[in-house]
Amino acid sequence: MSSSTEGSTKAIFYALGANGGIALAKFAASIYTGSGAMLAEAIHSLADCANQVFLLIGLKEAKKPANASHPMGYARVVYFWAMMVALLLFFVGGAFSVMEGIAHFKHPQPISAPWIALGVLGVSVVLEAISLRGAMVEIRKIAQGKPFMRWFRETRQSELMVVAGEDIAALAGLALAFAAVLMTVITGNPLWDACGTIAVGVLLMVVAVMVIREVKAMVTGESAAPEVHAAIKAHIEADVDVASIRNLISMQWGEQVMIAVQAVMRPQSSDVALVDAINRIEAGIQQRWPQVHWCFFEPDHALLKQAAAGAE
Template sequence: MTEMKEESPKAIFYALAANLGIAVFKFAAATFTQSGSMFAEAIHSTADCGNQLLLLFGLREARKPPSPLHPMGAGREINFYSLLVALLLFFVGGAFSVYEGIHRLFAREPLSHAYVALAVLGVSVVLETLSLMGAVREIRKTHPDKSMWRWFRETRESDLLVVAGEDIAALAGLAIAFVAVLLTMITGNPMFDALGSIGVGLLLMVIAWLVAREVKSMIVGESAGPDVRRAIEAHLLARAEIRSIINMITLQWGRDVVVAVQAEMIDYPSGRAMVDAINIVEADLQATFPQVRWVFFEPDVPRDQRGGASYT
């Protein structure tokens, strides 16, 4: 039986708490040290706080019940807010950091009290690591055996995808900023600090593009994850009522799944008996896979057996 965890914003709350604390420390350090890399990191953390609030709002909107206008509910609305977050990460976090770095590359403003910036960056690494660990724990609850890259390509949880992507970008950005500030302190050349800001910005833009690409695919409409799809198909084929599956389509709808099945049934003495059998199959499928909220079942025969008969 394939389990589907309940919608949980725990990873988002971890990230929000971490980024709020980090942003305060970074802005204080950026003001004190006049570090461009630190200022870019502060802007990045502030943008991340706004991103997490957007995701929490998106999760709330996605829980809206079905209505005449949206008969299948608003489950996919979280994908829209996840795309907004990816765009904000690209422009507010990435593009602004590149702009700030280019500005400081020409201005060459001196860096003061670099040790303060290094200390804040070190604390930020610890907090971002804790945030990432929270996201990884949520991922491992349902995908204990998948590599992170495979999960990234196959996941249908856009909110968790964005949080994990942000945390990974943040840790890599902190490493770049730390090296940039350290080199500036050792050499006395503020060029390294400016290059660090540009490096952080470019990194954020690349990760934001990767996240946006995955979320766009979810908005267009993706099938259920490969493991879930295979499990559903195997479950249906094991049913005594079904002779063969002619076609099966799955569609991820937020945290829910839509299943449309065209199957060849065994012989029944009447149409009513077949309808009763189909109802039993549908109920068993939804009991086994709680994430399957809608099932559309069509009994049919393979094309090579249709002959001249007309089927709808």
């Protein structure tokens, strides 16, 4: 198991453990107090548990070996499961909360034993903070000093991105639910609880849309991370047998990377020497970047470009 996959798996298990305990506590508190905001949070935590299970399934399926029908393996299956998680977060977490809030807004009900709800929400904040800290530790290991939002936009690790997004949404949602229940206690007006439920739902839907947008880019075929693409290009250009690069395509394939290179090669003594030079370049790339599982190299000649220009 690679270090990046191991880090993602740790973050997922942190989140699964935290959300499992939180969901049970929230359901019990919502039944006892009748709080709509608490019920919305309970549904959210239950959806998060299902999400983490989906991500673990995706990581397991991604390790299936390549075969005739999938010659490049199953690594990209993690994007499918990440998209499923984002949709679940949107519809089960967000849309359900909004509908529940609207129902409580139309038919407001007082909250019984609100201090229990506040206590459960307070404990949930601590547990979610621990889960988020675990995800952030793993992110810092691979972010190379990037600010979080830049890492979020540029990362190709869909599962870790989803966990981080979920945890941030969960903490913000807990804060909203806590504020809603507290205002209900202070004012005696249950409409605060209904508004808090709707706010939690809208928040989850916004985060889900952000995650869907990033996963969509991965599903449709995204290049390797910008710094990786640039470093590979610089590495090839610096080789003594390469005159210039005509084109370099990189594609993220789950954890793995595929690159295709069209390069103008310097004159070689023979075709065997040319093949040896290409093999050496490919081996050097894969040694420095082990995630590059496929390297397709097309040698070119400067005279071909000149002939084409003359024909025009």
